[in-house]
Amino acid sequence: MKKVLRRVALLGLLIGTAVAVRSYLEKSEAPGEEAVQLVFDDGSTHALYSRSVEAQEFTDIARKVVEIGL
């Protein structure tokens, strides 16, 4: 009986670890929310998501503009 319980506990631990690792990876890969939207002269649009370096370039400056401009 003890052996079975130990195996169930070990299995639970393995499943828990796998779920935690997957959740972490999904979170780190998510692009984040849309932070910048650009509309080009031909009418097409391009979105930059908050986790991208490009978006952060925009938001870092924009944050300061809002801070000092309002």
Added chain:
Amino acid sequence: MIGYNARLKRDLNSGMGACMSEQGDTTGGLEGKLEDLKALSGDIRSCAVLSGDGELKGTRLGDGVERERATAMLAALAKLSERVARENGKEHTSQTRIKTDDGHVLLVRLEDGGTLAAMTNPDARVGLVLYDMRNARDEVQKSLQGEG
């Protein structure tokens, strides 16, 4: 702030462009046009016009705002937008919307390469503000040409 119904009624009666020029005539010049834009779009907290080379042509920034710093940063945002356009194989960006925790920065490109910029609260109706900015663009452009 102008309510939706009053705004709709006024726009239907006179047309947005007519409304801008009518108000512009009373105040005159670029500063007047920016004041009109701010009055028309209650969500705009401050706005400015930059020339293509990043020079501040007119502004309705709040009192005590460091204008030179704000101008340099708006010019940097306009340049970044143009860079992204080039990277995506486009000629120009016609408008840019940047969302931050404390509000939005909105940029609309003028014909001569200048920029009409506006700052809003975080809960602003950004689409409506951009619509007003696009409508104000021609009037702003005319004022700039008049000044030049």
